[in-house]
Amino acid sequence: MKRLRFPFVLLVCTPAAIFALGGICAAYRSWSALGPEVDRHMAVRGLEYMQLYREQLGEALRMPPERLAASAARLNIERFSIYNHADRLVATFPDLTPIPISLGTEQSEAMLAAARRGQVVIDLVAGDGRPIWLAYVPGDGSLAVALLGLESHQEERFRRATGYDLAVYLGTTNSLAHGESWPDQISRALLDSLVSLDRALSLDLEGERVAAVPFKDFDEWDVTGAIIVRQQRLIFELPRPPVIAMAALILAAALAVLAVYRVTLTDAGPGEARRRTRGIALALVLPALAAAWLAASDTQVSAKGTDALLAQSGAVVAESGGPWAIPMGRLARLAGAYVVWLDGDTLVDSSIEVPVEPLAGIDASPGRVRIAGHRFAYRIIGVDGDEELVLLTDPLEDSRNTVLFWLAGLYALLAVGLAIYASLAVSAGSGMELRETTTAWSFIAPSLIVLLIFSAVPLLFAFYLSFHSWNLLEPAKPFVGLQHYIELAGDGLFWNAAKNTAIYSLYVPLTMACALGVAVLLNRRIKGVALLRAIFFLPYITSFVAISIVWQWMYDPDFGIFNWALGLVGLGPYPWLNSPSTALLALIIMAVWIHVGFQMVIFLAGLQAIPNELYEAAMIDGAGPWRRFRRITLPMLRPTTFFILVTSIIGSFQVFTFVYVMTEGGPLHATDVIVYHIYQNAWQFLRMGYASAMSWVLFAVIFAITLLQFRLLGRKMTPS
Secondary structure, three states, X not given: OHHHHHHHHXXXXXXXXXXXXXXXXXXXXXXXXXXXXXXXXHHHHHHHHHHHHHHHHHHHOOOOHHHHHXXXXXXXXXXXEEEEOOOXXXXXXOOOOOOXXXXXXXXXXXXXXXXXXXXXXXXXXXXXXXXXXXXXXXXXXXXXXXXXOOOOHHHHHHHHHHXXXXXXXXXXXXXXXOOOOOOOEOOHHHHHHHHHHOOOEEEEEOOEEXXXXXXXXXXXXXXXXXXXXXXXXXXXXXXXXXXXXXXXXXXXXHHHHHHHHHHHOOOOXXXXXHHHHHHHHHXXXXXXXXXXXXXXXXXXXXXXXXXXXXXXXXXXHHHHOHHHOOOHHHHHHHHOOEEEEEEOOEEEEEOOOOOOHHHHOOOOOOEEEEEOOXXXXXXXXXXXXXXXXXXXXXXXXXXXXXXXXXXXXXXXXXXXXXXXHXXXXXXXXXXXXXXXXXXXXXXXXXXXXXXXXXXXXXXXXXXXXXXXXXXXXXXXXXEOOOHXXXXXXXXXXXXXXXXXXXXXXXXXXXXXXXXXXXXXXXXXXXXXXXXXXXXXXXXXXXXXXXXXXXXXXXXXXXXXXXXXXXXXXXXXXXXXXXXXXXXXHHHHXXXXXXXXXXXXXXXXXXXXXXXXXXXXXXXHOOOOHHHHHHHHHHHHXXXXXXXXXXXXXXXXXXXXXXXXXXXXXXXXXXOOOHHHHHHHHHHHOOOHXXXXXXXXXXXXXXXXXXXXXXXXXXXXXXXX
């Protein structure tokens, strides 16, 4: 058994080490990503604070210019000027130095144009050599231009509520910050990253972990600066990584290696292949259980992170004054969560349309609730009397299952390695068999690696997607469990597509009969037989898109060649692709024409493999052509027929190109097949999770049909 020591290290120890260390790295990265995710969440809250301040300031500035002058001190207006409809200065405050009606920048020109349309415009600009709020307030034939100083109490309120310091940078220059520890400028590269990505980022700023979010101008179009936050004090503690589960993963991988070693390398007997195979299979149980435990532990860590974010949202809501002070929609954006205002069992107001019944029975402690098929994390904030605010958000654990995905892929690597090693261990009885098996695996290893990367990994990812509501345009990817499969059971369009696919697959026996007849006719030594074989095979190697376009023209009801030919004998015209009763039949006819050539080639190979002595003996016994075909040709073609039947049925259930090019599933879903229905849900409706569930159902159907064919026909297809 010493010959197995190197394969043992390569195929068992190495994948086990990758499985354990890779799983731990994935879990640690998932845990360590919680802190930056909370920071990014707080950066968006800081942006909403600044937007709220801008909106409140805009509402306050809507008063007439006279009252505006009287309220200048309360609004922290440092200077303002009033211009008439001819842009002539009417009044200025507090002295005779006017504010130019435009500061001469593209930003101020755009603000002035919006103000002339009757809009109160306020934005952070560079004025008097420093960042300042610039406001345009249109009146009755007049326009007030105001410069307002920055108010640091906004930052202080944010710090009290969240425990984070906040700094506003106009361009790359510091505008508003608590304390003097913030740098005066940020790099242009950071601002460019915010402009290009247009989302919150986690980064290091002078050795400290911060989060930044782009700050946009008054019309939410151009990025004019950045809002950066950093944790100032610890107001909640992030959950700890699942250390015990990580250690269990290492221990399980080590025990699996030890079990395989005991089963194979210490077994001196040349046989006992079944015992070895079972032992190696059982060695996979412990790593699977440890991986499931680690994934579940990471899910719990993410759930605690969700509860921490909701606690922050609750503090923000309490500091802002609640729905009494701020409209519900703005309050929800400020908190980063949906807000539902309840008075007992009565809905007072809500930022999201939800039924009240699921919320009436929830506990006071944070938890999870399913509303209208969607899973939410919730937190209750008690107010006066029976009134309460319920905060709802998408749980992090439903969209951060990266550990589960990585563990599944790494476990598949371990399983493949053990499967290859099991094959080597079974054939280790002789040196020649071991060398042959090792050589065979060496030759198929490149193809196996490509298969794992481009087939197995997407397959696992599609399985993962089928349990999530995965929309390409929405950042949240919540876990929905079996909801897609339950919806699939009642989806009439899917079952209609399944019916059309089953009817379309009927072309297979018809094509096989035609292909066998053509193969028998062309299995002769006649002049030009090679050319005839090429003509029959040519459609199969031609572009299916080109064929579809040509046949679409041939089926045209006005000038198509089929209706022209039928018109010569007094038939037609028929709306081949435009009628629900003939569209699927038209596709079947085309499929027969395309696939006859391929099946003919396979049948020719089977016919030429039949020994000629059998036909000679039958002719001596007086058997005619039909009897020779029935007694010799058909029985000897059983393996070939079985191969064509299985592969053609699988291919018929995967038809897509013809439907996509020629009919797009119409008319009236008459040619809507399963793969086209999957494509529609994935790339037109952007329901990737639902499309993945349909893909797995299609895989199960094809697998069941193929297995049934092997069970019913596999043995019968062996030539006697």
